[in-house]
Amino acid sequence: MSSPAPLVVMPGTGSDDDYCRRAFGPAAGAAGRRLLALSPDDDLVDGYLRRLDAAGADGPILVGGVSIGASIATRWALTAGPDRCAGVWAVLPPWSGPPEGSPAAASANATADGLERDGLAATITSMTSSSPDWLAAELTRSWTALYPGLVAQLRAAATLVGPTPDEIGSLSVPLSVVVSAADPIHPAVVGEQWAAAAPRSAVRRTTLAAWGRDPALLGRLAAAGWAEAAG
Template identity: 50%
Template sequence: MTTLIVMPGTGSDADFVTRAFSRAAESIDARVCALEPAADLVENYRARLDQLADHFASTGEPFLVGGVSIGASIAANWILQAPGARHCIGVLAALPPWSGPAGDSVAAASAQITADAIERDGLEPTIAQMVLTSPEWLAAELSRSWRSLADHGLLEQLRVASTYVGPTLTQLAALPVPVGITAAPDDPLHPIAVGRSWAQSIPHSVLREVHLTEFGRDERLLGDACLQAWQAASEKVPR
């Protein structure tokens, strides 16, 4: 049986990515393994990916890796760097946030600003302020996940994410597996230009564009689009 290992974006949790990718996984008779973020966000994800890859290498089971936002970046970087990644059959990258150093990325700045606000004002006042400026669905989702992660290193996760160095476009060009990418033309935190540049750089990749207003009402559309893109990208791989 195929396993889809997915990692949530910054400030999000395993509950969201499970919901987002479960229908897509079921459509190919796969199971979802959603990783819960820890304070040492990046290193923890990498270690757990290594452990899972070792397990699947021993069983001979195929697996995919993916995630949302920084989860997508970590998945791509891991494929490029980890010996165990050679057993992976693809990447599902939802809403890639930036390429290379974070620089002036809006998503990175948002993570830093949120961390500063939590440290300065406390969690609940920061949630209240976020609710005032966010769509209703996003406010509800982040209010839930921030509270669930508060005692599990939320502040540290945000700070680590804000300085994360993602794969460069040159590095992405070396990805050896098919990659399904989803990006949203109306998402200010994850610019559509980033998703398009990933698709132009990765040899065996396909981009599906889904509006934030669509998957905000039904997060499963995000996972569905990633899977459909990966299936189309797989057809590009020489047989």
């Protein structure tokens, strides 16, 4: 019997592979899948795409991610086809098409502006004053680990042209989408439109408070949605 397809995942902007391992690791382990959590670099989008190409060269992989990671995963799957991709776990996709008007892109640019103008410590202080405790702690950790390259990563993410529903209509592999209520940065309508457009898809819903307390919930929901979409 062949082993399950490996799962290759990418974090959201300002996040890192540490978070991806906590979000997707338990679900991957429960299914006997090898997990590869990619870390961001300055060449954010093209760097991820090259590493996905390398990971899928020896056979189909499951690909997924959070926020901008979900967008890149879906973009790659559209061109990879079923010979290299077994499906997509798109968690909290941030926007479709051009980034203009997206809260996530605006937030990325605003954070980059703050880092360039005020430095890391002051930007973290500003962020923590208006964030839930769990998010403040998570971003303090990841921003500190990623800085100073974080600025270039934020700028690159904020220019990404995301997959559109029209494009997703040609997706040849199952798509699992996880959306969150009351998340101003990742509007649930984006993921719902992606799922409605895909030939084979499923949506799982959660809340900002729920996945904030338990990152592994995102992976469990994505796994359940993919199992439904794959039939």
